Amino acid sequence: xxxxxxxxxxxxxxxxxxxxxxxxxxxxxxxxxxxxxxxxxxxxxxxxxxxxxxxxxxxxxxxxxxxxxxxxxxxxxxxxxxxxxxxxxxxxxxxxxxxxxxxxxxxxxxxxxxxxxxxxxxxxxxxxxxxxxxxxxxxxxxxxxxxxxxxxxxxxxxxxxxxxxxxxxxxxxxxxxxxxxxxxxxxxxxxxxxxxxxxxxxxxxxxxxxxxxxxxxxxxxxxxxxxxxxxxxxxxxxxxxxxxxxxxxxxxxxxxxxxxxxxxxxxxxxxxxxxxxxxxxxxxxxxxxxxxxxxxxxxxxxxxxxxxxxxxxxxxxxxxxxxxxxxxxxxxxxxxxxxxxxxxxxxxxxx
Amino acid sequence: xxxxxxxxxxxxxxxxxxxxxxxxxxxxxxxxxxxxxxxxxxxxxxxxxxxxxxxxxxxxxxxxxxxxxxxxxxxxxxxxxxxxxxxxxxxxxxxxxxxxxxxxxxxxxxxxxxxxxxxxxxxxxxxxxxxxxxxxxxxxxxxxxxxxxxxxxxxxxxxxxxxxxxxxxxxxxxxxxxxxxxxxxxxxxxxxxxxxxxxxxxxxxxxxxxxxxxxxxxxxxxxxxxxxxxxxxxxxxxxxxxxxxxxxxxxxxxxxxxxxxxxxxxxxxxxxxxxxxxxxxxxxxxxxxxxxxxxxxxxxxxxxxxxxxxxxxxxxxxxxxxxxxxxxxxxxxxxxxxxxxxxxxxxxxxxxxxxxxxxxxxxxxxxxxxxxxxxxxxxxxxxxxxxxxxxxxxxxxxx
Numbered sequence: 001x002x003x004x005x006x007x008x009x010x011x012x013x014x015x016x017x018x019x020x021x022x023x024x025x026x027x028x029x030x031x032x033x034x035x036x037x038x039x040x041x042x043x044x045x046x047x048x049x050x051x052x053x054x055x056x057x058x059x060x061x062x063x064x065x066x067x068x069x070x071x072x073x074x075x076x077x078x079x080x081x082x083x084x085x086x087x088x089x090x091x092x093x094x095x096x097x098x099x100x101x102x103x104x105x106x107x108x109x110x111x112x113x114x115x116x117x118x119x120x121x122x123x124x125x126x127x128x129x130x131x132x133x134x135x136x137x138x139x140x141x142x143x144x145x146x147x148x149x150x151x152x153x154x155x156x157x158x159x160x161x162x163x164x165x166x167x168x169x170x171x172x173x174x175x176x177x178x179x180x181x182x183x184x185x186x187x188x189x190x191x192x193x194x195x196x197x198x199x200x201x202x203x204x205x206x207x208x209x210x211x212x213x214x215x216x217x218x219x220x221x222x223x224x225x226x227x228x229x230x231x232x233x234x235x236x237x238x239x240x241x242x243x244x245x246x247x248x249x250x251x252x253x254x255x256x257x258x259x260x261x262x263x264x265x266x267x268x269x270x271x272x273x274x275x276x277x278x279x280x281x282x283x284x285x286x287x288x289x290x291x292x293x294x295x296x297x298x299x300x301x302x303x304x305x306x307x308x309x310x311x312x313x314x315x316x317x318x319x320x321x322x323x324x325x326x327x328x329x330x331x332x333x334x335x336x337x338x339x340x341x342x343x344x345x346x347x348x349x350x351x
Numbered sequence: 352x353x354x355x356x357x358x359x360x361x362x363x364x365x366x367x368x369x370x371x372x373x374x375x376x377x378x379x380x381x382x383x384x385x386x387x388x389x390x391x392x393x394x395x396x397x398x399x400x401x402x403x404x405x406x407x408x409x410x411x412x413x414x415x416x417x418x419x420x421x422x423x424x425x426x427x428x429x430x431x432x433x434x435x436x437x438x439x440x441x442x443x444x445x446x447x448x449x450x451x452x453x454x455x456x457x458x459x460x461x462x463x464x465x466x467x468x469x470x471x472x473x474x475x476x477x478x479x480x481x482x483x484x485x486x487x488x489x490x491x492x493x494x495x496x497x498x499x500x501x502x503x504x505x506x507x508x509x510x511x512x513x514x515x516x517x518x519x520x521x522x523x524x525x526x527x528x529x530x531x532x533x534x535x536x537x538x539x540x541x542x543x544x545x546x547x548x549x550x551x552x553x554x555x556x557x558x559x560x561x562x563x564x565x566x567x568x569x570x571x572x573x574x575x576x577x578x579x580x581x582x583x584x585x586x587x588x589x590x591x592x593x594x595x596x597x598x599x600x601x602x603x604x605x606x607x608x609x610x611x612x613x614x615x616x617x618x619x620x621x622x623x624x625x626x627x628x629x630x631x632x633x634x635x636x637x638x639x640x641x642x643x644x645x646x647x648x649x650x651x652x653x654x655x656x657x658x659x660x661x662x663x664x665x666x667x668x669x670x671x672x673x674x675x676x677x678x679x680x681x682x683x684x685x686x687x688x689x690x691x692x693x694x695x696x697x698x699x700x701x702x703x704x705x706x707x708x709x710x711x712x713x714x715x716x717x718x719x720x721x722x723x724x725x726x727x728x729x730x731x732x733x734x735x736x737x738x739x740x741x742x743x744x745x746x747x748x749x750x
Contacts, residue, residue, distance in 0.1 A: 042458035044452055137573075144571065145543055161567075162551050178571075179544045180478055182501050259451050261501075263544070266572060267409075267450050304456050305447065314408050333687035 011205050014290040015198060020327025022194045041304060043258040047251045048300050051151075052280035052292035053200050054247030059278070060287030061208055062240040063136070063220030065129040066123070070250045070273035071136030072109045074264055077256035078143055078175070081133065081184045084257065085174055086150075088185055098187035102253045109249020111244050112139070117241040119122025136274055143180075143264040149173040180263035181256075186187060188257040196254065197293065200247050204289055216240045248277075297308030298324075399435055399696050401426065402466035403444035403684065404457045404481065405473030405680075410572075411449040414674045416496055418473045419444040420667050422677035423574045423680035424659070435689045438696050442682075445634075447472060449479040458484050466490070467700045468689075468707070470681045473674065475499045475544045482508045490658045490709060493684060495677035499544050502697065503730030507708055510732050511684065511720065513646070515545060517530035518621050519552030521736045522644055527560035529738075529749070531642070532592025532617055534565045534586030536717045538578065538605065540597045541569035549596040549621055565590050570601075582614060592617045599627035606637040622646060626672040628744060635744045644736040646720035647676035649748040656719055674719070680718035 025042065028034040055069045062169060080101035120131050147158040151171030162176060166207040175181055207213045215236045218226040227233055255261050275289040280299060284291030303322060306313045327333050355388070403414030403422050426442040443464055445457035453475030461469070469485055469492040473476040478497035486490040486505035493509045494502060495605055501512050513521070526532060533586075535557060540546035550567075557564055567587035568581035582605065585593055593616045595602050602624050620627075620643035628635050629649075649660050649670050661681060663671040671679075685707070692710035694703050716724045721734030739746040 036459035036462040037456060038459075040455055044456075088612070141571070141573075160548075161554075163554055178547055179499070179501070180476075180541045186483075255452075259455065259480045260483040261451050261476055263451070263476050265450070265476070265542075267448070268452065304460070307457075307460055315445065 004285065011209075014201060014205075014293075018194060018198055018201070018293070022190075024183075025190065026091035026125050027213055037304060037306075037307075041339050042190040042300065043188045043193050043254060046190065046197055047254045047258070047294040047299050048213065048277070048280065049250050049293040050193075050200055050251035050254065050295040051277045052284065053197070053204060053242045053289050054251065055277050056206050056281045056284070056287065056289055056292045057247070058241060058244035061216050061220060062237060062244070064237075065126075066132040066239070066241075066244070067129050067274045068116070068132035068134075068136030068139075068272060069245070069277050070114055070269045070271065071132075071139035071246075072245040072248040073252035073255065073273070074136075074139050076109040076110050076252030077269070078181065078252075078264070079260055080253040081181045081256040081262050082148075082174060084185055084187065085181055085183055088183075093272035094185060094187045095186070096190065098253075098257060101257065102250060104291060105253035105308065106246050106250045109252065110246035110321060112243020113249075114238060116244045117238050117245075121237045133271055133274065136271055138258070140264045140266070140269050143175075143269075144178045146174040147173070147177050169271070178263065180261065182237035182258055182261050184262055185261055186193070186257060186260070188254050193254055194336075196250055199295075200250070201289055203243070203247075212236065212239065219348060227279050233298065279321070283321075366410075382691045392412045397696060398439045398441045399689070400464065400466050401440055401442050401468045401470055401682070402458075402461035402464070403442060404447050404454055404461070404469070404471035404477070405444070406449040407444070407446045409448045411474055413672075414496065415446070415449075415473050416455065417672050417675040418471070418678035420663065421659075421671060421678040422470055422682050424662055424666065429682065429686055431708065433608065435686050436693065436695055442470075447477050449474050449477060451477045454481050455484060462488070467696065467698075467703050468685055469493070470495065470678070470685060472497060473678075475502060478502045485704075489704040491685075491704040493681050495681045498676050498705075499548055500731075506728065506730065507704055509684075509711055509726055509730040511681045511724075512622070512732070513734075513736065514731055515548030516552040517731075518644065518736070519549040519554075519596070522555045522596070522619065523548070523553050523556035523560055523562065524555075524617060525644060525736075525738055526594075526619060527562055532562075532590075534563050534588070535592045535594055536568075536588060536590030536616070537594045537596070538565035538568050538570065538581045538585070539603070540571065540575065542571035542573070543597065545623065546597040551567070553594065554597065574596060575601050577686075578603065578608050579612070581605075582609050582612060584737075585616070586612070586614045590616055592619055594619050595624065596621045598623040599625065599630060603627055603630050603633045603637075606641070607634075610637050614703060617642065619643065621674050625649075628741065628746075629670045629672070633742075638741045640740065640742075642738060642740045644738055645673060645746075646734065646736060647673045648737070648739055649676075650745050654680065655717075659719055676719040680716070681718050684714065684716050684724075684739075687716050 051073060057068045058064055083104050084097055084101045116135050120128060123131060145159045147155050147162050147165055148225060149165050149167045149171050151168040156165040156167055215231045218231060219233050219236055223233060281292050281297040285296030303313060303317045306316055309316055373582040384422045390480050403419060407415040407419060410469060422442055426440050426567045429435060432437050443461060445460055447454035447457045454472055458481045471494060472481050473496050475497040478494050479501050482492060482502055482505050486507055492506055495511045498512050498515045500516060502508060502702040503510055537550060539550040566585045568584050587749055595605060595618060602620060620641060624643040625645045627638055660671060663675060688707045688710045691714055694706050711726050712728050725733045738749040740749050
């Protein structure tokens with residue numbers, strides 16, 4: 001009983017941190033005390049936090065290492081940006097347009113997550129990681145050869161080149177191959193980002209504390225035992241993976257509507273990004289959603305705050321990353337931290 | 352309890368992070384370690400603050416570094432000679448890792464520094480994202496090398512380099528006019544905006560000029576180390592001219608592999624090919640007879656080029672490429688426009704932006720990358736591409 005309450009409390013601490021962070025930021029914004037750099041970073045912070053929460057569900061609760069989450073982000077980003085660019089003139093209310101775009105982006109990511117999960121979840125461990133990595137790359141490469149445009153005669157789709165579309169003079173290119181989508185409206189905002197994070201946190205917390213969540217965790221801990229008590233392994237695996245992909249997709253929507261240009265480069269939607277998201281998850285603590293959000297924020301802020309070091313910036317960033325990883329996960333560091341905490345407790349009790 | 356302590360610590364660190372972010376903005380630029388020696392004494396209203404953005408880390412770092420170095424040379428020269436309208440110039444260059452999101456961060460960081468004019472960004476995709484932000488803030492932007500037409504769709508952005516379509520069209524016309532080849536093969540980088548942009552226009556114009564394209568093969572950034580398949584396809588199709596609209600690092604591999612398989616068509620490149628002669632470990636004899644259209648040749652003999660090249664070589668130990676030349680020109684173009692507009696640093700960035708924007712169309716500039724350069728209100732530059740051919744390891748003009 002006590003333990004359950006503690007868990008509930010814990011969840012509310014997470015929400016409280018997000019809300020307090022939001023209020024602090026808004027207060028700074030209103031009083032004009034925030035630098036342009038920080039203002040520009042607010043939406044990316046939300047994007048990466050969301051992604052990390054999504055992946056943490058897959059890695060921490062389903063226990064499957066996915067290296068393809070940047071791919072789902074890519075799907076969410078492109079499908080929603082496609083919608084927004086096409087409907088830019090038809091729907092002028094940016095909030096309505098963004099909500100529809102969000103639903104489309106999330107749904108597409110979920111759909112692809114589901115389709116990919118069917119074959120992929122037959123594997124596990126390293127094999128699954130490799131296959132998801134490959135799928136992530138496929139998504140990126142397919143997006144890079146897509147040419148879609150429309151003119152008075154209708155829609156044109158090609159996967160070879162812009163000329164192959166045969167667009168009329170009045171035609172508009174929507175997805176222009178490697179050049180991606182340009183002119184996406186700026187519909188993302190920090191408020192929307194924070195709302196999305198809270199929604200995502202509520203979903204994952206409720207899921208993991210429900211019957212479904214316990215079933216998912218039982219599969220993670222021992223698949224054979226789970227099967228023997230009658231849990232439908234395939235169903236729960238698919239469910240968790242799809243939700244995870246959907247959250248990553250919503251992060252992609254946020255990403256796409258923050259910049260006016262959207263291209264699928266190895267840098268933003270390739271495996272580098274997938275690994276970066278995994279780093280957020282591992283650093284924040286596998287299975288710890290609050291940790292994911294915090295780690296994503298710190299690791300996104302860090303390289304920007306280190307701009308003052310100019311050329312040494314990325315070098316220092318890498319060193320800090322190693323140091324943080326050691327501090328969080330090295331057995332000796334854990335023992336040292338526990339000793340330190342015990343000391344604090346002692347002095348606290350004495351005082 | 353354990354988690355509470357932990358979370359408190361993390362909240363503290365996050366807040367500290369946020370505050371640190373604010374601190375660096377509210378304090379003067381003197382606290383930040385800038386790329387410029389002048390910005391240490393930069394005080395608002397007494398110097399022009401020019402910002403630069405480009406990749407100085409990551410895969411595209413050579414372009415950003417070249418631009419940063421050349422901009423620094425130009426700014427130092429201007430300051431030695433009395434500055435712009437009598438005011439000194441401060442330059443700060445920020446890294447964007449060739450990523451749109453990072454580029455916007457770099458732009459915001461420059462805005463915190465107090466940037467009034469932006470000489471960037473270097474690469475196209477980040478430039479589109481930044482161009483949107485400069486349009487919002489009304490800041491004047493001139494890009495040395497971002498060549499897509501999407502870059503200049505806002506009226507506050509101007510280009511020093513040719514637009515991609517322009518280069519594609521010019522190349523096709525050049526080949527047709529000089530009768531360099533009839534059966535043409537193209538290899539291009541489908542994952543690169545620059546390369547696919549040039550290729551798209553080249554194809555259209557080549558058809559209009561009656562040139563026959565017999566082979567079109569693509570590669571991507573993930574597969575740019577082996578071109579034997581593409582070369583075989585071109586050879587099998589009997590192409591006598593191979594058009595290579597991409598950067599020199601890949602071009603060097605293409606030339607090497609073509610030589611290995613004994614395939615000897617005429618090679619024709621674009622301005623990205625410039626730099627191939629100074630590439631490390633590249634046998635320049637392979638580049639014999641390669642033709643390219645470039646606005647800049649490092650071994651030209653005019654005074655301006657020789658002075659720039661010798662200064663760049665002396666300071667940075669390498670021959671400047673076309674990016675460096677474009678960037679050097681960009682700073683001087685800003686100077687020319689600023690003098691035409693009669694602006695001073697006490698004006699707001701937006702006012703300077705408006706004044707420069709209006710002055711740009713009346714400016715005529717002779718620089719490293721062309722003489723009599725003029726700008727349309729759209730931001731596109733008018734200059735003639737120069738055709739050069741590599742003979743005995745140096746560029747020789749074809750015309």
